[in-house]
Each structure stands twice: as C-alpha cells, then as structure tokens.
Amino acid sequence: xxxxxxxxxxxxxxxxxxxxxxxxxxxxxxxxxxxxxxxxxxxxxxxxxxxxxxxxxxxxxxxxxxxxxxxxxxxxxxxxxxxxxxxxxxxxxxxxxxxxxxxxxxxxxxxxxxxxxxxxxxxxxxxxxxxxxxxxxxxxxxxxxxxxxxxxxxxxxxxxxxxxxxxxxxxxxxxxxxxxxxxxxxxxxxxxxxxxxxxxxxxxxxxxxxxxxxxxxxxxxxxxxxxxxxxxxxxxxxxxxxxxxxxxxxxxxxxxxxxxxxxxx
Amino acid sequence: xxxxxxxxxxxxxxxxxxxxxxxxxxxxxxxxxxxxxxxxxxxxxxxxxxxxxxxxxxxxxxxxxxxxxxxxxxxxxxxxxxxxxxxxxxxxxxxxxxxxxxxxxxxxxxxxxxxxxxxxxxxxxxxxxxxxxxxxxxxxxxxxxxxxxxxxxxxxxxxxxxxxxxxxxxxxxxxxxxxxxxxxxxxxxxxxxxxxxxxxxxxxxxxxxxxxxxxxxxxxxxxxxxxxxxxxxxxxxxxxxxxxxxxxxxxxxxxxxxxxxxxxxxxxxxxxxxxxxxxxxxxxxxxxxxxxxxxxxxxxxxxxxxxxxxxxxxxxxxxxxxxxxx
Amino acid sequence: xxxxxxxxxxxxxxxxxxxxxxxxxxxxxxxxxxxxxxxxxxxxxxxxxxxxxxxxxxxxxxxxxxxxxxxxxxxxxxxxxxxxxxxxxxxxxxxxxxxxxxxxxxxxxxxxxxxxxxxxxxxxxxxxxxxxxxxxxxxxxxxxxxxxxxxxxxxxxxxxxxxxxxxxxxxxxxxxxxxxxxxxxxxxxxxxxxxxxxxxxxxxxxxxxxxxxxxxxxxxxxxxxxxxxxxxxxxxxxxxxxxxxxxxxxxxxxxxxxxxxxxxxxxxxx
Numbered sequence: 001x002x003x004x005x006x007x008x009x010x011x012x013x014x015x016x017x018x019x020x021x022x023x024x025x026x027x028x029x030x031x032x033x034x035x036x037x038x039x040x041x042x043x044x045x046x047x048x049x050x051x052x053x054x055x056x057x058x059x060x061x062x063x064x065x066x067x068x069x070x071x072x073x074x075x076x077x078x079x080x081x082x083x084x085x086x087x088x089x090x091x092x093x094x095x096x097x098x099x100x101x102x103x104x105x106x107x108x109x110x111x112x113x114x115x116x117x118x119x120x121x122x123x124x125x126x127x128x129x130x131x132x133x134x135x136x137x138x139x140x141x142x143x144x145x146x147x148x149x150x151x152x153x154x155x156x157x158x159x160x161x162x163x164x165x166x167x168x169x170x171x172x173x174x175x176x177x178x179x180x181x182x183x184x185x186x187x188x189x190x191x192x193x194x195x196x197x198x199x200x201x202x203x204x205x206x207x208x209x210x211x212x213x214x215x216x217x218x219x220x221x222x223x224x225x226x227x228x229x230x231x232x233x234x235x236x237x238x239x240x241x242x243x244x245x246x247x248x249x250x251x252x253x254x255x256x257x258x259x260x261x262x263x264x265x
Numbered sequence: 266x267x268x269x270x271x272x273x274x275x276x277x278x279x280x281x282x283x284x285x286x287x288x289x290x291x292x293x294x295x296x297x298x299x300x301x302x303x304x305x306x307x308x309x310x311x312x313x314x315x316x317x318x319x320x321x322x323x324x325x326x327x328x329x330x331x332x333x334x335x336x337x338x339x340x341x342x343x344x345x346x347x348x349x350x351x352x353x354x355x356x357x358x359x360x361x362x363x364x365x366x367x368x369x370x371x372x373x374x375x376x377x378x379x380x381x382x383x384x385x386x387x388x389x390x391x392x393x394x395x396x397x398x399x400x401x402x403x404x405x406x407x408x409x410x411x412x413x414x415x416x417x418x419x420x421x422x423x424x425x426x427x428x429x430x431x432x433x434x435x436x437x438x439x440x441x442x443x444x445x446x447x448x449x450x451x452x453x454x455x456x457x458x459x460x461x462x463x464x465x466x467x468x469x470x471x472x473x474x475x476x477x478x479x480x481x482x483x484x485x486x487x488x489x490x491x492x493x494x495x496x497x498x499x500x501x502x503x504x505x506x507x508x509x510x511x512x513x514x515x516x517x518x519x520x521x522x523x524x525x526x527x528x529x530x531x532x533x534x535x536x537x538x539x540x541x542x543x544x545x546x547x548x549x550x551x552x553x554x555x556x557x558x559x560x561x562x563x564x565x566x567x568x569x570x571x572x573x574x575x576x577x578x579x580x581x582x583x584x585x586x587x588x589x590x591x
Numbered sequence: 592x593x594x595x596x597x598x599x600x601x602x603x604x605x606x607x608x609x610x611x612x613x614x615x616x617x618x619x620x621x622x623x624x625x626x627x628x629x630x631x632x633x634x635x636x637x638x639x640x641x642x643x644x645x646x647x648x649x650x651x652x653x654x655x656x657x658x659x660x661x662x663x664x665x666x667x668x669x670x671x672x673x674x675x676x677x678x679x680x681x682x683x684x685x686x687x688x689x690x691x692x693x694x695x696x697x698x699x700x701x702x703x704x705x706x707x708x709x710x711x712x713x714x715x716x717x718x719x720x721x722x723x724x725x726x727x728x729x730x731x732x733x734x735x736x737x738x739x740x741x742x743x744x745x746x747x748x749x750x751x752x753x754x755x756x757x758x759x760x761x762x763x764x765x766x767x768x769x770x771x772x773x774x775x776x777x778x779x780x781x782x783x784x785x786x787x788x789x790x791x792x793x794x795x796x797x798x799x800x801x802x803x804x805x806x807x808x809x810x811x812x813x814x815x816x817x818x819x820x821x822x823x824x825x826x827x828x829x830x831x832x833x834x835x836x837x838x839x840x841x842x843x844x845x846x847x848x849x850x851x852x853x854x855x856x857x858x859x860x861x
Binding site for chain 3: 286287331334337338339340341355358359360362363365367369372374378379380383386387388390391392
C-alpha cells in the first residue's frame with residue numbers, strides 16, 4: 001500500500017506540469033511527422049524492409065514517440081532525484097530508511113510513467129491515428145500483452161536509469177554517463193531506426209541488449225508480429241532483463257552503502 | 266577612471282521612483298488565479314553624493330533589492346526617474362556597468378568552475394582594464410584581502426569568507442565609482458566581518474568610492490554608514506544620520522536581568538519592564554541612554570544573578586518608525 | 592561605428608571563450624574523452640542512415656553519397672552553430688538562479704555573455720565526425736569553382752540559420768520557463784529534417800521549410816546545385832544561391848526577438 005501511495009504522489013507531482021506536457025506532446029507530434037515521412041520514403045524504396053510494410057513502419061514511429069516519455073527513454077524520471085540526493089549527500093538518510101530505496105524509486109517512477117502514458121503516450125498515438133491512420137492492435141489479447149510489455153519496458157528502463165544515477169556515488173555527477181546512456185538508448189532501442197533493419201551481427205547484438213525491450217519488443221507486440229510462443233518469449237526476454245538489471249541495482253546499492261558508511265559520503 | 270563631473274550633480278538621483286509587479290495570486294472562491302498589481306516601490310526620492318557611504322535598510326520585502334535592481338539597470342522602473350553618474354541605468358546599461366561594481370551576498374559573481382585568478386582575468390577582458398592598472402589593483406586587493414593562496418583554487422572550493430573577498434575584489438578591479446553591496450557580511454565570522462568593514466572604510470577614504478550598502482546587520486551600518494535610508498513597504502520612511510534614526514525611531518535597548526528569586530516588576534528610573542518570566546525580567550530603555558546607571562540601580566536594589574544587554578533590532582526600529590507615521 | 596562595435600563584441604567573445612578553453616585544457620584526458628564521446632554520439636545519426644542504405648539503393652531518388660552530402664553539410668553547420676551558441680538554451684536556468692541578473696551588471700552585451708558562457712570545445716567531436724562524412728561525400732561531387740563558392744557559402748549560411756533558429760527559439764524562456772520543450776520541435780526538429788532529402792515531405796511542408804523556418808537553405812537547395820540535380824519538388828532554381836540571404840534574415844529575426852526578450856525581462860522582473 002505504501003508503494004501505491006508513493007506512485008500516486010509521483011503521479012500528482014508530474015501532473016502539475018501542464019504547460020510542459022502540452023509543449024511536449026506538440027514536440028512529439030512534430031518528430032512523429034518528420035520520421036513518418038522519412039520511413040514512408042524508405043519503405044517506398046523497399047516495401048518489405050525488415051519484414052515490415054509501410055503501415056507497420058509509420059505505426060512504429062508513433063509508438064516510439066508515445067514510449068519516449070512514458071519509459072523515460074532518454075533518461076530522467078525519478079532517478080534524477082536520486083542523483084541529486086547523492087550529490088547533496090542527503091541519500092545517506094535514505095539508505096537507513098526502512099523502505100528499500102529501489103522499491104521507493106521504482107514506485108515513484110511508475111507513478112510518473114502512468115502520468116506520461118496518459119498524456120505523452122496517448123496524445124501522440126491519437127495524433128498518429130488521425131493524421132497517418134496508424135494501425136491498432138489486432139485483438140484485445142494483443143492489447144493486453146502490449147500493456148504487460150509496456151510495464152516491463154518501464155521496469156527495464158528504470159533499472160538502467162537507476163544504475164546510471166548510481167554512478168554519482170563514485171563520479172559525483174551523473175550527467176556525463178547520462179548523456180552517453182541516453183545516446184545508446186536512442187540507438188539500441190530502435191528509436192532511431194527499427195532494430196528489424198539492423199543487418200547481420202549488429203542486428204543480433206542489438207536484439208539481445210536490454211534496450212531492445214524499450215521500443216522494439218512492445219512495438220512488435222502491438223503490430224501483431226509476435227503470437228503464441230513467440231509472444232511469451234518476447235515478454236520473457238523483457239522479464240529476464242528486468243530481473244538481471246534489478247539485481248544489478250541491488251548489488252550496486254550495496255557497494256554504494258559500504259562506500260558511504262566508510263567514507264562518509 | 267572616474268570622470269570629472271560638476272560637484273553640483275549628485276552621483277545617484279532617484280525621483281518619484283515606482284515599480285509595480287503583476288502577481289498571480291490564488292483567491293478563495295475563484296478557480297483561476299487572479300492578476301494583481303503589487304506596488305513594490307513607490308514615491309521613492311533620494312540623492313547620493315560622490316564619496317558618501319549610505320546604508321539602505323528595511324525589513325524583508327520592503328523593496329531594497331528592487332531598488333538596487335533599478336539602480337543597476339536590471340529592472341526598468343514603471344514610474345519616476347533614476348540617474349546614476351548622469352546615466353539612465355536601463356537605457357545605458359553597458360556604459361553604466363563600466364562605472365559601477367555590484368556584490369551580491371547570497372550569490373557569487375565569480376565563475377564557479379574556474380580558478381579564482383581566471384575569474385579575475387575574465388573580468389579584465391570584459392571591463393577592458395589596462396593591464397598595468399589591472400595588475401596594480403589585483404596585487405593590492407589580493408594583499409589586503411589575503412587571497413594570495415586562493416588564486417589557483419576553483420571558486421566552488423572556496424570558503425564563504427574567501428569567496429566573499431573574491432567577489433569584492435572582482436567588483437573593484439575596474440575602479441568603479443559606485444559600489445553596491447547586498448548583504449556582504451552574511452555568514453561571515455566576526456573577525457572577517459571586522460576586516461571587511463575596515464577595508465570598505467579605507468576604500469571610501471582613499472578612492473572616494475561611493476558605497477551603497479543593503480543589509481540587515483545593524484552593526485555593518487553602524488561601522489560604515491554615516492547616512493541611512495530606511496525603506497518600508499516600498500517607500501522611504503527615514504533618510505538621515507544613523508544617530509538621528511535611533512533618536513527618531515525612539516529605539517530602545519533591552520536589559521535582561523536574571524534575578525536570584527522571582528520578584529515583582531523592577532522599578533528603576535529610566536527603564537520600563539516589558540516582560541517578566543519567572544526570575545527573568547526584560548527592561549527597556551532608550552538607545553541613546555547609557556546602560557550603566559540603570560544597571561547600577563538594579564544591582565543596588567535587587568539580588569542579581571546575571572545581566573545582559575540586547576541591541577535594538579532593526580525590525581523594531583523600523584516598525585516603531587513606520588508606526589509613528591514618520 | 593557599428594562595425595567597430597561588432598568587431599569588439601566578437602573580440603570579447605573570443606577572449607572569454609579562450610579562458611574557458613584554457614581552463615578545460617587543465618584536464619586533458621577528460622576533455623578528449625568528452626570530445627570523442629560527443630563525436631560518437633552525434634555520429635550515431637549517420638550510422639542510422641548507413642544502416643538504412645543496407646536495404647535500399649536510394650532514398651527518394653538520392654544515393655548514399657548524396658544523402659551523406661546532405662547529412663554532412665547540415666551536421667557541420669549545426670556543429671558550428673552549436674559551438675557558437677553556447678549556453679543560450681539554458682537562459683531559463685540563468686534566470687532562475689539569478690545569474691542573468693549578474694550578467695546584466697557587466698559591461699558586455701548579454702547575448703555575447705550567454706553564448707560565451709561555459710564555452711566548450713568538446714563539440715569538436717561532432718565537427719570532426721561531420722567533416723569526415725562531408726569530406727567523403729565531397730569526393731563524389733563534380734567540382735567547379737562556382738560550386739566551391741556555393742559549398743563554402745552553404746556551410747557558413749547554414750551555421751547562421753541554425754544559430755538564428757536556436758537563439759530565436761531559446762528566447763521563449765524570457766516569457767515562460769514552463770513550455771520550453773515547445774522550442775525543441777523547431778530547433779532540433781529542424782536539425783533532424785536536414786538529414787533527409789526534402790522531397791520526402793509534401794510540398795506544403797517544403798514551402799514552410801523555405802519561407803518560415805528556412806532550414807531548407809542549410810543544405811537542401813545548395814546541395815541540389817552541387818549534385819547537379821534538378822529540384823524534384825519543382826521549386827525555383829534561384830533558391831540554390833539564396834542561402835546567405837536566408838542566413839542573414841534568420842539572424843536578424845533572431846536578434847530582434849532577443850532584444851524583445853531582454854526588454855520583456857527587464858520590464859517585468861523575475
């Protein structure tokens with residue numbers, strides 16, 4: 001129940017940024033339009049590139065834009081608070097609270113994600129629907145699977161962002177690592193270009209990395225590319241990465257706690 | 266170098282100055298916030314001659330920083346006129362900036378990530394200070410303010426006192442005619458405060474630098490300023506000497522007496538009992554009177570365990586002043 | 592007189608920038624790492640384009656070399672502008688922290704100070720990467736003396752257009768700090784658009800990109816000339832030589848907006 005309260009509070013906190021949210025939806029839509037035309041040109045030259053057709057590709061664009069803020073693809077979210085608290089030293093208090101830090105920040109982040117889903121998730125999706133007539137999930141079960149995939153993507157994203165923020169324990173400042181992580185996320189999540197287009201070994205590597213969980217996996221579920229066993233495998237992929245990365249977070253936190261206790265932050 | 270202007274023209278002239286702000290306030294019963302006009306400064310008139318040291322004091326929110334912002338060109342007045350060294354600050358910002366120095370107590374003007382000396386060099390470039398003059402000033406201030414060992418330290422690693430001294434150096438490298446200081450001694454220890462006040466005094470006497478000091482610290486004022494302007498609710502309620510302020514404000518000091526046993530309110534000439542709490546009593550007496558006879562009278566008539574004297578709070582002085590409708 | 596003033600401002604900008612460079616050079620490894628990192632990150636865009644071409648021979652009728660020319664020139668122009676504009680995008684932060692007020696007490700124009708603040712050469716990373724791509728693409732161009740002139744003017748004008756775009760849209764922060772992302776649609780959106788041949792967009796959009804947000808002049812029109820191609824969207828040929836004009840107009844507009852923004856700030860306070 002505590003975690004629900006934390007999530008609700010985060011939701012409410014982010015919901016006060018009304019003007020910023022509207023501006024954000026506008027920007028998402030502009031980029032959605034740009035990439036849609038770019039992809040239409042690509043699929044015009046090669047109508048079956050990567051196993052997608054033009055309709056799939058354009059839908060993919062708008063899904064990417066919708067997911068961008070929802071899972072905080074570029075970085076940010078509540079883990080920025082963590083980094084700030086590390087910088088000021090306040091985190092030392094958090095480390096001794098009865099509620100686990102990871103649980104706290106995850107709940108917070110999911111609350112934030114819920115708000116962004118409702119606004120910067122649905123907003124661009126609606127606009128994509130109106131302007132480009134993007135595809136919708138073929139069945140209710142697909143939609144349900146997408147919802148699950150979305151949550152898993154959010155968790156994987158959180159874990160990576162948590163790890164990035166934790167570098168502040170050693171580097172004092174997460175911004176350098178955050179920028180690099182964001183760039184990797186944009187590239188390897190399929191945000192810049194669908195991973196289905198990545199050739200040979202690059203494609204194999206990209207599809208195995210955790211960032212594939214961000215956009216490519218949920219998008220493929222939405223597009224109905226994964227069914228039956230395939231679908232379970234896709235969700236399983238996200239689940240495995242979520243578990244591995246969260247464990248890594250715990251490990252890092254343990255190291256950090258030791259450091260704070262020994263060095264006094 | 267300061268220009269030679271006629272001695273008739275005051276250096277700083279403020280006439281009927283006015284500044285309103287549009288503020289959105291939440292009002293009961295209305296969903297959207299209501300736009301209100303707040304009068305931060307109004308009907309403000311004063312002049313400062315070259316070489317004066319003026320204290321600009323008032324309670325929080327009285328309009329002090331708003332005034333300084335208008336004097337330095339950061340904010341445009343909504344009414345009235347302001348001239349500094351003959352220039353209109355908001356119209357001739359860059360030209361005026363060459364001739365004034367500003368020290369903000371809360372925020373540093375120095376570049377956070379750079380070593381102190383780099384900040385100074387940056388300022389030399391910005392103010393186009395001739396190299397010889399720059400070296401001369403730099404060496405002098407570094408020596409007096411004891412910054413020699415800090416020159417290569419990044420500003421973010423300096424202590425508050427060192428940073429403040431760095432800020433003052435930074436504000437003076439270009440030989441400004443006017444120096445605005447906003448809470449310069451805040452957070453400093455007693456020794457540093459004393460040294461800083463000494464420095465400012467010598468600055469004024471040697472270079473005839475006009476000083477305008479905004480502060481809450483009455484001791485700063487007493488150490489440095491012959492003249493004080495008291496601002497409250499956006500307008501000047503007193504403009505004159507410090508002594509006059511105490512007299513006019515009817516400010517009073519407080520003698521805190523800890524008696525051995527509880528007793529009824531002490532009765533001695535020249536003092537009034539303001540508060541009684543057990544064996545402790547607060548006696549109020551005029552600031553310009555000496556505490557000695559009162560102390561003697563109390564000690565003679567009562568069993569005293571301990572005594573202390575509280576200086577008048579600037580807030581009290583001003584409150585008294587304003588209440589009297591001065 | 593105005594010329595002398597402008598020259599003085601540039602000199603002051605240079606002096607401030609030099610001090611930042613010198614300070615950064617105290618930590619050479621960190622500096623090099625950041626520059627390399629910057630180059631890699633900005634280079635990912637081109638990797639994306641290259642991957643695209645693994646699946647097709649041409650994009651909207653443009654080969655990889657031709658798209659590389661478009662991408663390289665735009666990226667160079669963006670890199671130049673990016674290095675020059677410095678911290679303009681952070682105006683809102685400066686307002687909030689009171690730093691802008693402090694800058695206003697210095698005898699240097701505000702724009703010069705904001706642009707020179709925290710000047711960093713790590714953007715050299717992008718410039719290096721862009722130069723490599725552009726250089727490679729240039730080897731496929733049939734050069735004539737006039738084309739050389741057009742190429743140079745394209746880069747300079749492109750820099751001016753981006754500079755004007757970023758400064759102009761950053762001014763939104765003088766009025767409000769809440770909706771700053773709105774500006775990104777035009778600044779970073781404009782930059783993204785220039786990576787592609789503009790005939791992928793409908794004609795109405797192209798007109799907008801020519802006469803409203805003139806990013807089409809950054810690389811599209813001049814590159815059409817360099818590549819010896821006719822305009823697939825049928826716009827007039829004269830536009831190919833109009834980049835300098837576009838650059839100057841954008842700059843002028845940006846400076847007007849900037850002045851207006853500063854006036855608003857000093858008239859209303861923070």
